[in-house]
Amino acid sequence: MFRVLSSHQLISSALHLKITTQYDPISGQGRLPRQHWGGELLKDLPVASFTELLRDEGALLHLLTTLESVGLMLVKEVPKEEGQVHVLSRHVSRLLSTHYGDTFVIEDKYGANNLAYTTLPLDLHTDVPYLNDTPGVS
Numbered sequence: 365m366f367r368v369l370s371s372h373q374l375i376s377s378a379l380h381l382k383i384t385t386q387y388d389p390i391s392g393q394g395r396l397p398r399q400h401w402g403g404e405l406l407k408d409l410p411v412a413s414f415t416e417l418l419r420d421e422g423a424l425l426h427l428l429t430t431l432e433s434v435g436l437m438l439v440k441e442v443p444k445e446e447g448q449v450h451v452l453s454r455h456v457s458r459l460l461s462t463h464y465g466d467t468f469v470i471e472d473k474y475g476a477n478n479l480a481y482t483t484l485p486l487d488l489h490t491d492v493p494y495l496n497d498t499p500g501v502s
Contacts, residue, residue: 396433410437414448418455427456436488462492 410430416423417439430437442448449467453459459466468491473481480486 396429399434401434405434410434412437412439414439414442414452417452424456464492 412423412427412430417427427437427439439452442452446469450459453467468480470480472483476482
């Protein structure tokens with residue numbers, strides 16, 4: 365699991381690229397506009413290449429801005445060796461360690477008490493959201 369910083373934080377500190385948004389770097393206010401979507405997104409899902417993300421700042425910028433505005437992107441051509449999630453997430457941001465560790469290895473366990481330990485498909489979800497930005501009084 366990793367914590368994604370805003371694309372503006374990463375871009376301004378690491379990539380030194382400028383994009384036009386509603387973001388005010390002096391006050392730190394504003395973000396890229398959110399794109400609302402539904403099932404139609406599956407027809408045109410944003411896609412990135414693992415290798416390009418590691419080598420090309422333009423591809424990384426596209427990933428960051430897509431994550432901020434759309435909320436997800438499919439990364440293809442990821443090497444099958446263990447540890448590749450670490451490689452990409454450390455390139456993009458900082459890993460946020462939880463009680464599961466830095467990342468979670470998906471495996472099928474007999475008598476599983478958690479859906480993550482089965483071969484059943486997982487819908488889009490957020491893991492352990494209570495660890496950061498917990499809800500306040502409403």
